Amino acid sequence: MTSAGVYAALGPEGIALMDARHGKGRWRFLDPVGSQLWLTITGGTAPEAAVELLTTRWQDKGADAARVRADLGALAADLERARLLQPAARPLTTRDGAEIRFETAVPVGLVSRAAGHVALFGALVLLRCLPVRFALTGARAVTRLPGRAATVAQAEEAFTAVRRAARMWPGRAACLEESLAAHFTAALTGHRVRWVIGARFTPHGAHAWIEADGSVIGQDETDRIWPYVPTLQVEHPH
Incomplete structure (x- = not known):
């Protein structure tokens, strides 16, 4: 059974869980050991059996069984x-x-330019005034609008339109608001981009962005800590 509203990013350093069922969304990062436990249980093994299975595995590697069992439990x-x-x-x-x-x-x-203002207003209302699940619903809804896959240049224009619109709004628009607004802007101008929310593990962090034609668009020159692992993505169903 799938837990609607929970999304996972699997990476070599662990797993990031995004819980979009409540409020603004919650993140939970698990290290490789915690990831093994989560994957084993969600794969169909009962929690108690999963704890014992992994305890035996780590005991065979020389770990203290009692401590491993207690921590995993x-x-x-x-x-x-x-x-x-x-x-x-x-x-x-x-x-x-x-x-x-x-x-x-x-x-x-x-x-x-006009679409950027409309889109930013919509993104700010959805993300600042309502639970995050409404923003996800809105992001999926605009993928039904007619349009073609955006080129890199078209996606960069949508992102730049949002950045310029944001200068006229009070407060700072973070990556989540900007990327969702760019996703909306592209849709309103007849183009399709992929909206992505992802996580990184070293250090722990979350990020949101848009993609077009295999490229991540509009990133900050100062943020070179990649790759982020996609946790959730919204795009037109092909």
Whole structure:
């Protein structure tokens, strides 16, 4: 059974769980040992049996069985209380080969400029005034609008339109608001991009961005800690 609203990013350093069922969303990062426990349980093994299986495995490697059993048992109980011991929706892994394109000044047409303001307003309302699940619903809804896959240049124009619109709004628009607004802007101007929320493990962190034609669009020159592992992605169903 899949836990609707829970999304997972699988990486070599562990697993990141995004719980979008409550409020603004919650993140939980598990190290490789915790990831083994989560994957074993969500794969169909009962929590108690999973704890014993992994305890035996680590005992064979020389670890103290009592301590391993206690630590894994506590983690399993904690995850169960958080209702995270169910398979997450569409577990994702690192996507290799994506080109990281940093923010650059590009011309923005009048239509894109207007769409950027409308889209940013919508993104701010959804993300600041409502639980995050409404933003996810809105992001999926605009993928039904008619349009074609955006080129890198078209996606960069949508992102730049949002950045410029954000200068006129009070407060700072973070990556989540900007990327969702860019996703909306592209859709309103007849283009499709992929909206992605992801996580990194060293250090722990979350990020959101848009992609077009295999490229990550509009990243900050100062943020070179990649790759982020996709946790959730919204795009037009092909």
